[in-house]
Amino acid sequence: MAVALLVAAGSGERLGADRPKAFVVLAGRPMLEWSVLALRAAGIEEIVVALPPDGVAPPGCVGVAGGATRSESVRSALRAALPGDHVVVHDAARPLVTPAHFRDAIAALADADAAIAAAPMTDTVKQAGEDRRVTATLDRTRLWAIQTPQAFRREVLERALDVDAATLAQATDDAWLVERAGGTVRVVESTPENFKVTTPHDLRVAELLLGERRA
Ligand code: CTP
Ligand code: MG
Numbered sequence: 001m002a003v004a005l006l007v008a009a010g011s012g013e014r015l016g017a018d019r020p021k022a023f024v025v026l027a028g029r030p031m032l033e034w035s036v037l038a039l040r041a042a043g044i045e046e047i048v049v050a051l052p053p054d055g056v057a058p059p060g061c062v063g064v065a066g067g068a069t070r071s072e073s074v075r076s077a078l079r080a081a082l083p084g085d086h087v088v089v090h091d092a093a094r095p096l097v098t099p100a101h102f103r104d105a106i107a108a109l110a111d112a113d114a115a116i117a118a119a120p121m122t123d124t125v126k127q128a129g130e131d132r133r134v135t136a137t138l139d140r141t142r143l144w145a146i147q148t149p150q151a152f153r154r155e156v157l158e159r160a161l162d163v164d165a166a167t168l169a170q171a172t173d174d175a176w177l178v179e180r181a182g183g184t185v186r187v188v189e190s191t192p193e194n195f196k197v198t199t200p201h202d203l204r205v206a207e208l209l210l211g212e213r214r215a
Pocket of ligand 1: 009010013015067
């Protein structure tokens with residue numbers, strides 16, 4: 001049985017809306033509800049949502065107060081989750097997620113501690129020094145742009161999150177915490193359509209795509 005942790009506690013500073021990002025209305029519903037719909041369509045009913053101050057969880061979901069950092073929000077949500085062998089973490093800021101993303105990530109746990117949605121890189125990626133002088137061109141065929149959902153064996157995620165606040169704050173995704181503990185993390189191919197809504201431009205694109213999906 002899988003439980004879902006939907007992290008929605010961020011303020012959405014870069015979006016600059018009049019409310020926390022996860023509650024901005026997108027194609028007729030608060031952004032976080034698109035992810036709840038996809039989770040339920042994937043057969044995942046136990047959903048814990050990490051909320052910003054004054055945020056209310058969607059009907060049928062358990063709400064908890066989010067933390068100061070994303071990883072702290074994940075940890076708070078995990079502590080409130082009912083027992084289950086598998087945990088899937090998802091950003092409410094990725095409303096274009098589909099049921100298949102959740103199913104594929106969970107299925108890939110058969111031979112990994114963690115399985116993470118990722119899109120192949122389409123841009124060339126270079127490394128540069130502080131002086132902007134290019135020092136390397138990375139091999140694109142082996143690079144992945146990492147998204148959520150990220151699925152975990154529960155005891156692995158619990159152990160990975162059992163670190164000090166400074167380490168938690170350093171994590172830009174949950175899988176990194178598993179990697180640094182020596183766990184096996186596998187990428188599961190996703191598409192760029194499952195992008196994170198960060199800026200007003202992203203919101204416009206998401207509105208368009210979700211509007212099409214609704215029609
Ligand atoms: N998040 C969270 N708790 C935090 C910070 C972020 O639950 N303390 C969640 C956000 O709600 C979002 C996801 O983590 O669903 C990814 O974070 P991001 O896109 O950075 O969202 P915000 O932090 O809200 O945006 P910004 O960084 O622009 O303020
Ligand atoms: Mg943020």
